[in-house]
Amino acid sequence: MDFTRTNEQESIRSAVRSLCAQFPDEYWRELDRASDYPERFVRALTDAGWLGALIPTEYGGAGLGIADAALIIEEINASGGNAAVAHAQMYTMGTVLRHGSDEQKGRYLPRLAKGELRLQAFGVTEPEAGSETTRIKTMATRRGDRYVINGKKIFISRAEHSDLLLLLARTTPYDELTDKTRGLSVFIVDLRAAVAAGRIVVRPIETMLNHHTTELFIDDLEVPASDRVGEEGMGFRHIIDSWNAERILIASESLGDGRWFVERAAAYASGRVVFGRPIGSNQGVQFPLAQAHARLEAASLMRDKAAWLFDHARKCGAEANMAKLLASQAAWDAANAAIDAYGGYGFAREYDVERKFRETRLLLVAPIGNNLVLAYIGQHVLGTAARSTSRSSISRTACRRQRKMRRDERSRTCWLARRGAGRSVSCASSVR
Numbered sequence: 001m002d003f004t005r006t007n008e009q010e011s012i013r014s015a016v017r018s019l020c021a022q023f024p025d026e027y028w029r030e031l032d033r034a035s036d037y038p039e040r041f042v043r044a045l046t047d048a049g050w051l052g053a054l055i056p057t058e059y060g061g062a063g064l065g066i067a068d069a070a071l072i073i074e075e076i077n078a079s080g081g082n083a084a085v086a087h088a089q090m091y092t093m094g095t096v097l098r099h100g101s102d103e104q105k106g107r108y109l110p111r112l113a114k115g116e117l118r119l120q121a122f123g124v125t126e127p128e129a130g131s132e133t134t135r136i137k138t139m140a141t142r143r144g145d146r147y148v149i150n151g152k153k154i155f156i157s158r159a160e161h162s163d164l165l166l167l168l169a170r171t172t173p174y175d176e177l178t179d180k181t182r183g184l185s186v187f188i189v190d191l192r193a194a195v196a197a198g199r200i201v202v203r204p205i206e207t208m209l210n211h212h213t214t215e216l217f218i219d220d221l222e223v224p225a226s227d228r229v230g231e232e233g234m235g236f237r238h239i240i241d242s243w244n245a246e247r248i249l250i251a252s253e254s255l256g257d258g259r260w261f262v263e264r265a266a267a268y269a270s271g272r273v274v275f276g277r278p279i280g281s282n283q284g285v286q287f288p289l290a291q292a293h294a295r296l297e298a299a300s301l302m303r304d305k306a307a308w309l310f311d312h313a314r315k316c317g318a319e320a321n322m323a324k325l326l327a328s329q330a331a332w333d334a335a336n337a338a339i340d341a342y343g344g345y346g347f348a349r350e351y352d353v354e355r356k357f358r359e360t361r362l363l364l365v366a367p368i369g370n371n372l373v374l375a376y377i378g379q380h381v382l383g384t385a386a387r388s389t390s391r392s393s394i395s396r397t398a399c400r401r402q403r404k405m406r407r408d409e410r411s412r413t414c415w416l417a418r419r420g421a422g423r424s425v426s427c428a429s430s431v432r
């Protein structure tokens with residue numbers, strides 16, 4: 001097994017590090033204070049080609065894989081910045097590249113690669129459905145060569161800073177579906193035009209961090225059928241390719257944050273002298289940082305494995321989810337070790353620890369709560385229960401297994417009922 005990075009990967013890291021050096025702590029601190037979007041940073045990232053990293057070369061992109069994109073994202077966060085301001089342009093590619101038509105790719109990708117357009121908004125979450133994505137209600141109704149979309153989305157980040165929106169909407173009512181993972185479809189929406197025409201109203205949501213997230217109110221929005229990505233009704237399956245990419249990139253943001261905390265805190269602990277010696281010489285300060293470092297290194301291996309599988313078009317749901325889980329936890333351990341090492345100074349804005357602390361906390365909850373990741377591992381990797389959690393990347397085999405288990409259970413109950421041994425049940429009702 002070869003764990004060394006290629007020369008190309010090392011040069012990606014060093015180029016991104018140099019770019020980030022032009023955007024020091026004060027830049028991010030001031031944006032955080034003013035709740036401003038890092039327009040200058042995103043422009044620089046685009047001009048350098050990093051936001052087109054995953055776009056194939058024939059469309060003017062860099063043609064890199066997710067393993068390389070992961071390094072770009074990790075370096076941004078390790079430098080003290082926050083890749084969340086621009087990461088969607090990378091993970092939305094998971095769906096667009098694998099399921100978009102040649103016509104769609106030809107229409108959008110060259111302009112995205114050049115930086116003429118931004119695809120920075122990903123519209124999945126809804127207020128009532130929450131983590132249960134298969135329950136979303138935003139409805140896309142087919143009328144001739146168009147869809148008319150109505151509904152509401154919540155926590156849709158960067159909608160005010162993106163030209164396009166990758167939107168998940170329902171095309172078949174939930175109650176009419178046998179397989180609840182069907183009936184959803186993905187659309188590329190011209191967000192700027194929709195907002196200008198009053199078909200999408202964007203309402204910013206203030207949060208504990210500088211994240212530019214919003215609510216979207218969608219009212220009779222017309223989208224050409226040619227902007228549907230992939231098959232109608234298969235949107236949930238198509239979006240999983242973006243979710244897996246997103247998990248790998250979120251793991252990378254976590255790893256970058258974690259490295260930042262450990263490096264900064266180790267340096268601070270070596271220089272801060274109390275009781276006549278550097279605080280870092282006390283095991284109570286040193287060990288949590290050492291522990292965090294070890295956990296980050298381990299999570300990094302899982303991230304690399306997930307990225308390798310993704311790039312080789314192999315199944316990677318389990319690994320992408322585990323990478324997200326382990327890296328976000330490791331980063332959070334590092335954040336706590338760092339704030340302890342800094343003592344009172346960890347709470348002072350000028351040290352940036354509290355800002356990164358807030359940013360890192362999000363990664364335990366979004367884009368998927370770690371409970372849901374554990375539920376995915378428990379149910380779909382270990383097969384320990386039959387309830388489905390739709391935000392996870394459900395495998396078809398696991399779904400089939402669950403349906404068969406439910407059918408078997410139902411048959412058993414009916415069999416017992418017919419013999420007067422079981423609960424009273426209606427054996428005629430359908431079993432999925």
Ligand SMILES: Cc1cc2nc3c(=O)[nH]c(=O)nc-3n(C[C@H](O)[C@H](O)[C@H](O)COP(=O)(O)OP(=O)(O)OC[C@H]3O[C@@H](n4cnc5c(N)ncnc54)[C@H](O)[C@@H]3O)c2cc1C
Pocket residue numbers: 121122123124125127129130131132154155156157158207211213362365366367368369370371372375389391
């Ligand atoms: C700053 C921010 C930015 C975001 N950006 C985007 C975006 O750009 N696009 C987008 O589509 N979404 C976005 N989201 C939404 C995010 O993906 C959701 O918040 C997340 O998926 C959880 O959904 P929810 O908030 O509705 O929580 P709920 O589904 O209500 O869950 C609440 C809590 O209960 C836990 N929980 C739920 N069900 C179970 C269960 N069965 N077992 C155990 N625990 C459970 C969850 O893990 C969570 O911790 C963003 C969120 C935030 C906060």
